[in-house]
Amino acid sequence: MNPEFIGSAHNPNQFPTDQGREVAFAGRSNSGKSSAINMILARKKLARTSKIPGRTQLINFFSVGESHRIVDLPGYGYARVSASVQEHWRGLLEAYFKNRTSLIGLIVTVDARRGPKELDQVMLDWAKETHIPAVVLLTKADKMSRVGARALEIEAVQNLGVPAVLFSTRKHQGVEEARDWIWKWLGLD
Secondary structure: OOOEEEEEEOOHHHOOOOOOEEEEEEEEOOOOHHHHHHHHOOOOOOOOOOOOOOOOOOEEEEEOOOOEEEEEOOOEOOOOOOHHHHHHHHHHHHHHHHHOOOEEEEEEEEEOOOOOOHHHHHHHHHHHHOOOOEEEEEEOHHHOOHHHHHHHHHHHHHHHOOOEEEOEOOOOEOHHHHHHHHHHHHOOO
16 A cells, blocks of 8 residues: 545545545544544655644545545644634535545544543534444543553543544554554455
């Protein structure tokens, strides 16, 4: 497998053809979506990363095989962008989630230090209602104590109702487990 950037979409008419299978990464701004994608796909600079919340402003599509894609979505919640930009993102995400038939899995990134927030639960509720399997990546787990991270993992599974994976790009923690979920959904296992 040789992951490649396919393109970015500012509007729904720029989405790639809706065929095959894709797994989307969603989460709050600066929760580690793009870093997780790079680590899972073993490509350092495939998805653009930044310490500034709100850098991912388009829906970015990456090929991971013939008609198999990973999708990096703009973050929700806090970002230093105008209200009109946030409104545009909301509409773009709504169009993606409402109409995308090739979406077969959802990864929700949650900063382990912050825990799940209301918008994370909204995203997981949507996945449940539409029968899209989801997994939560508790990112930046290396910045917590082992006991605290493990307690959060257990709490996340109980409260959110989906599997949770402790994940750290620095320590390569949870990478194989996350990759296994994604490959299973894409039919690449």
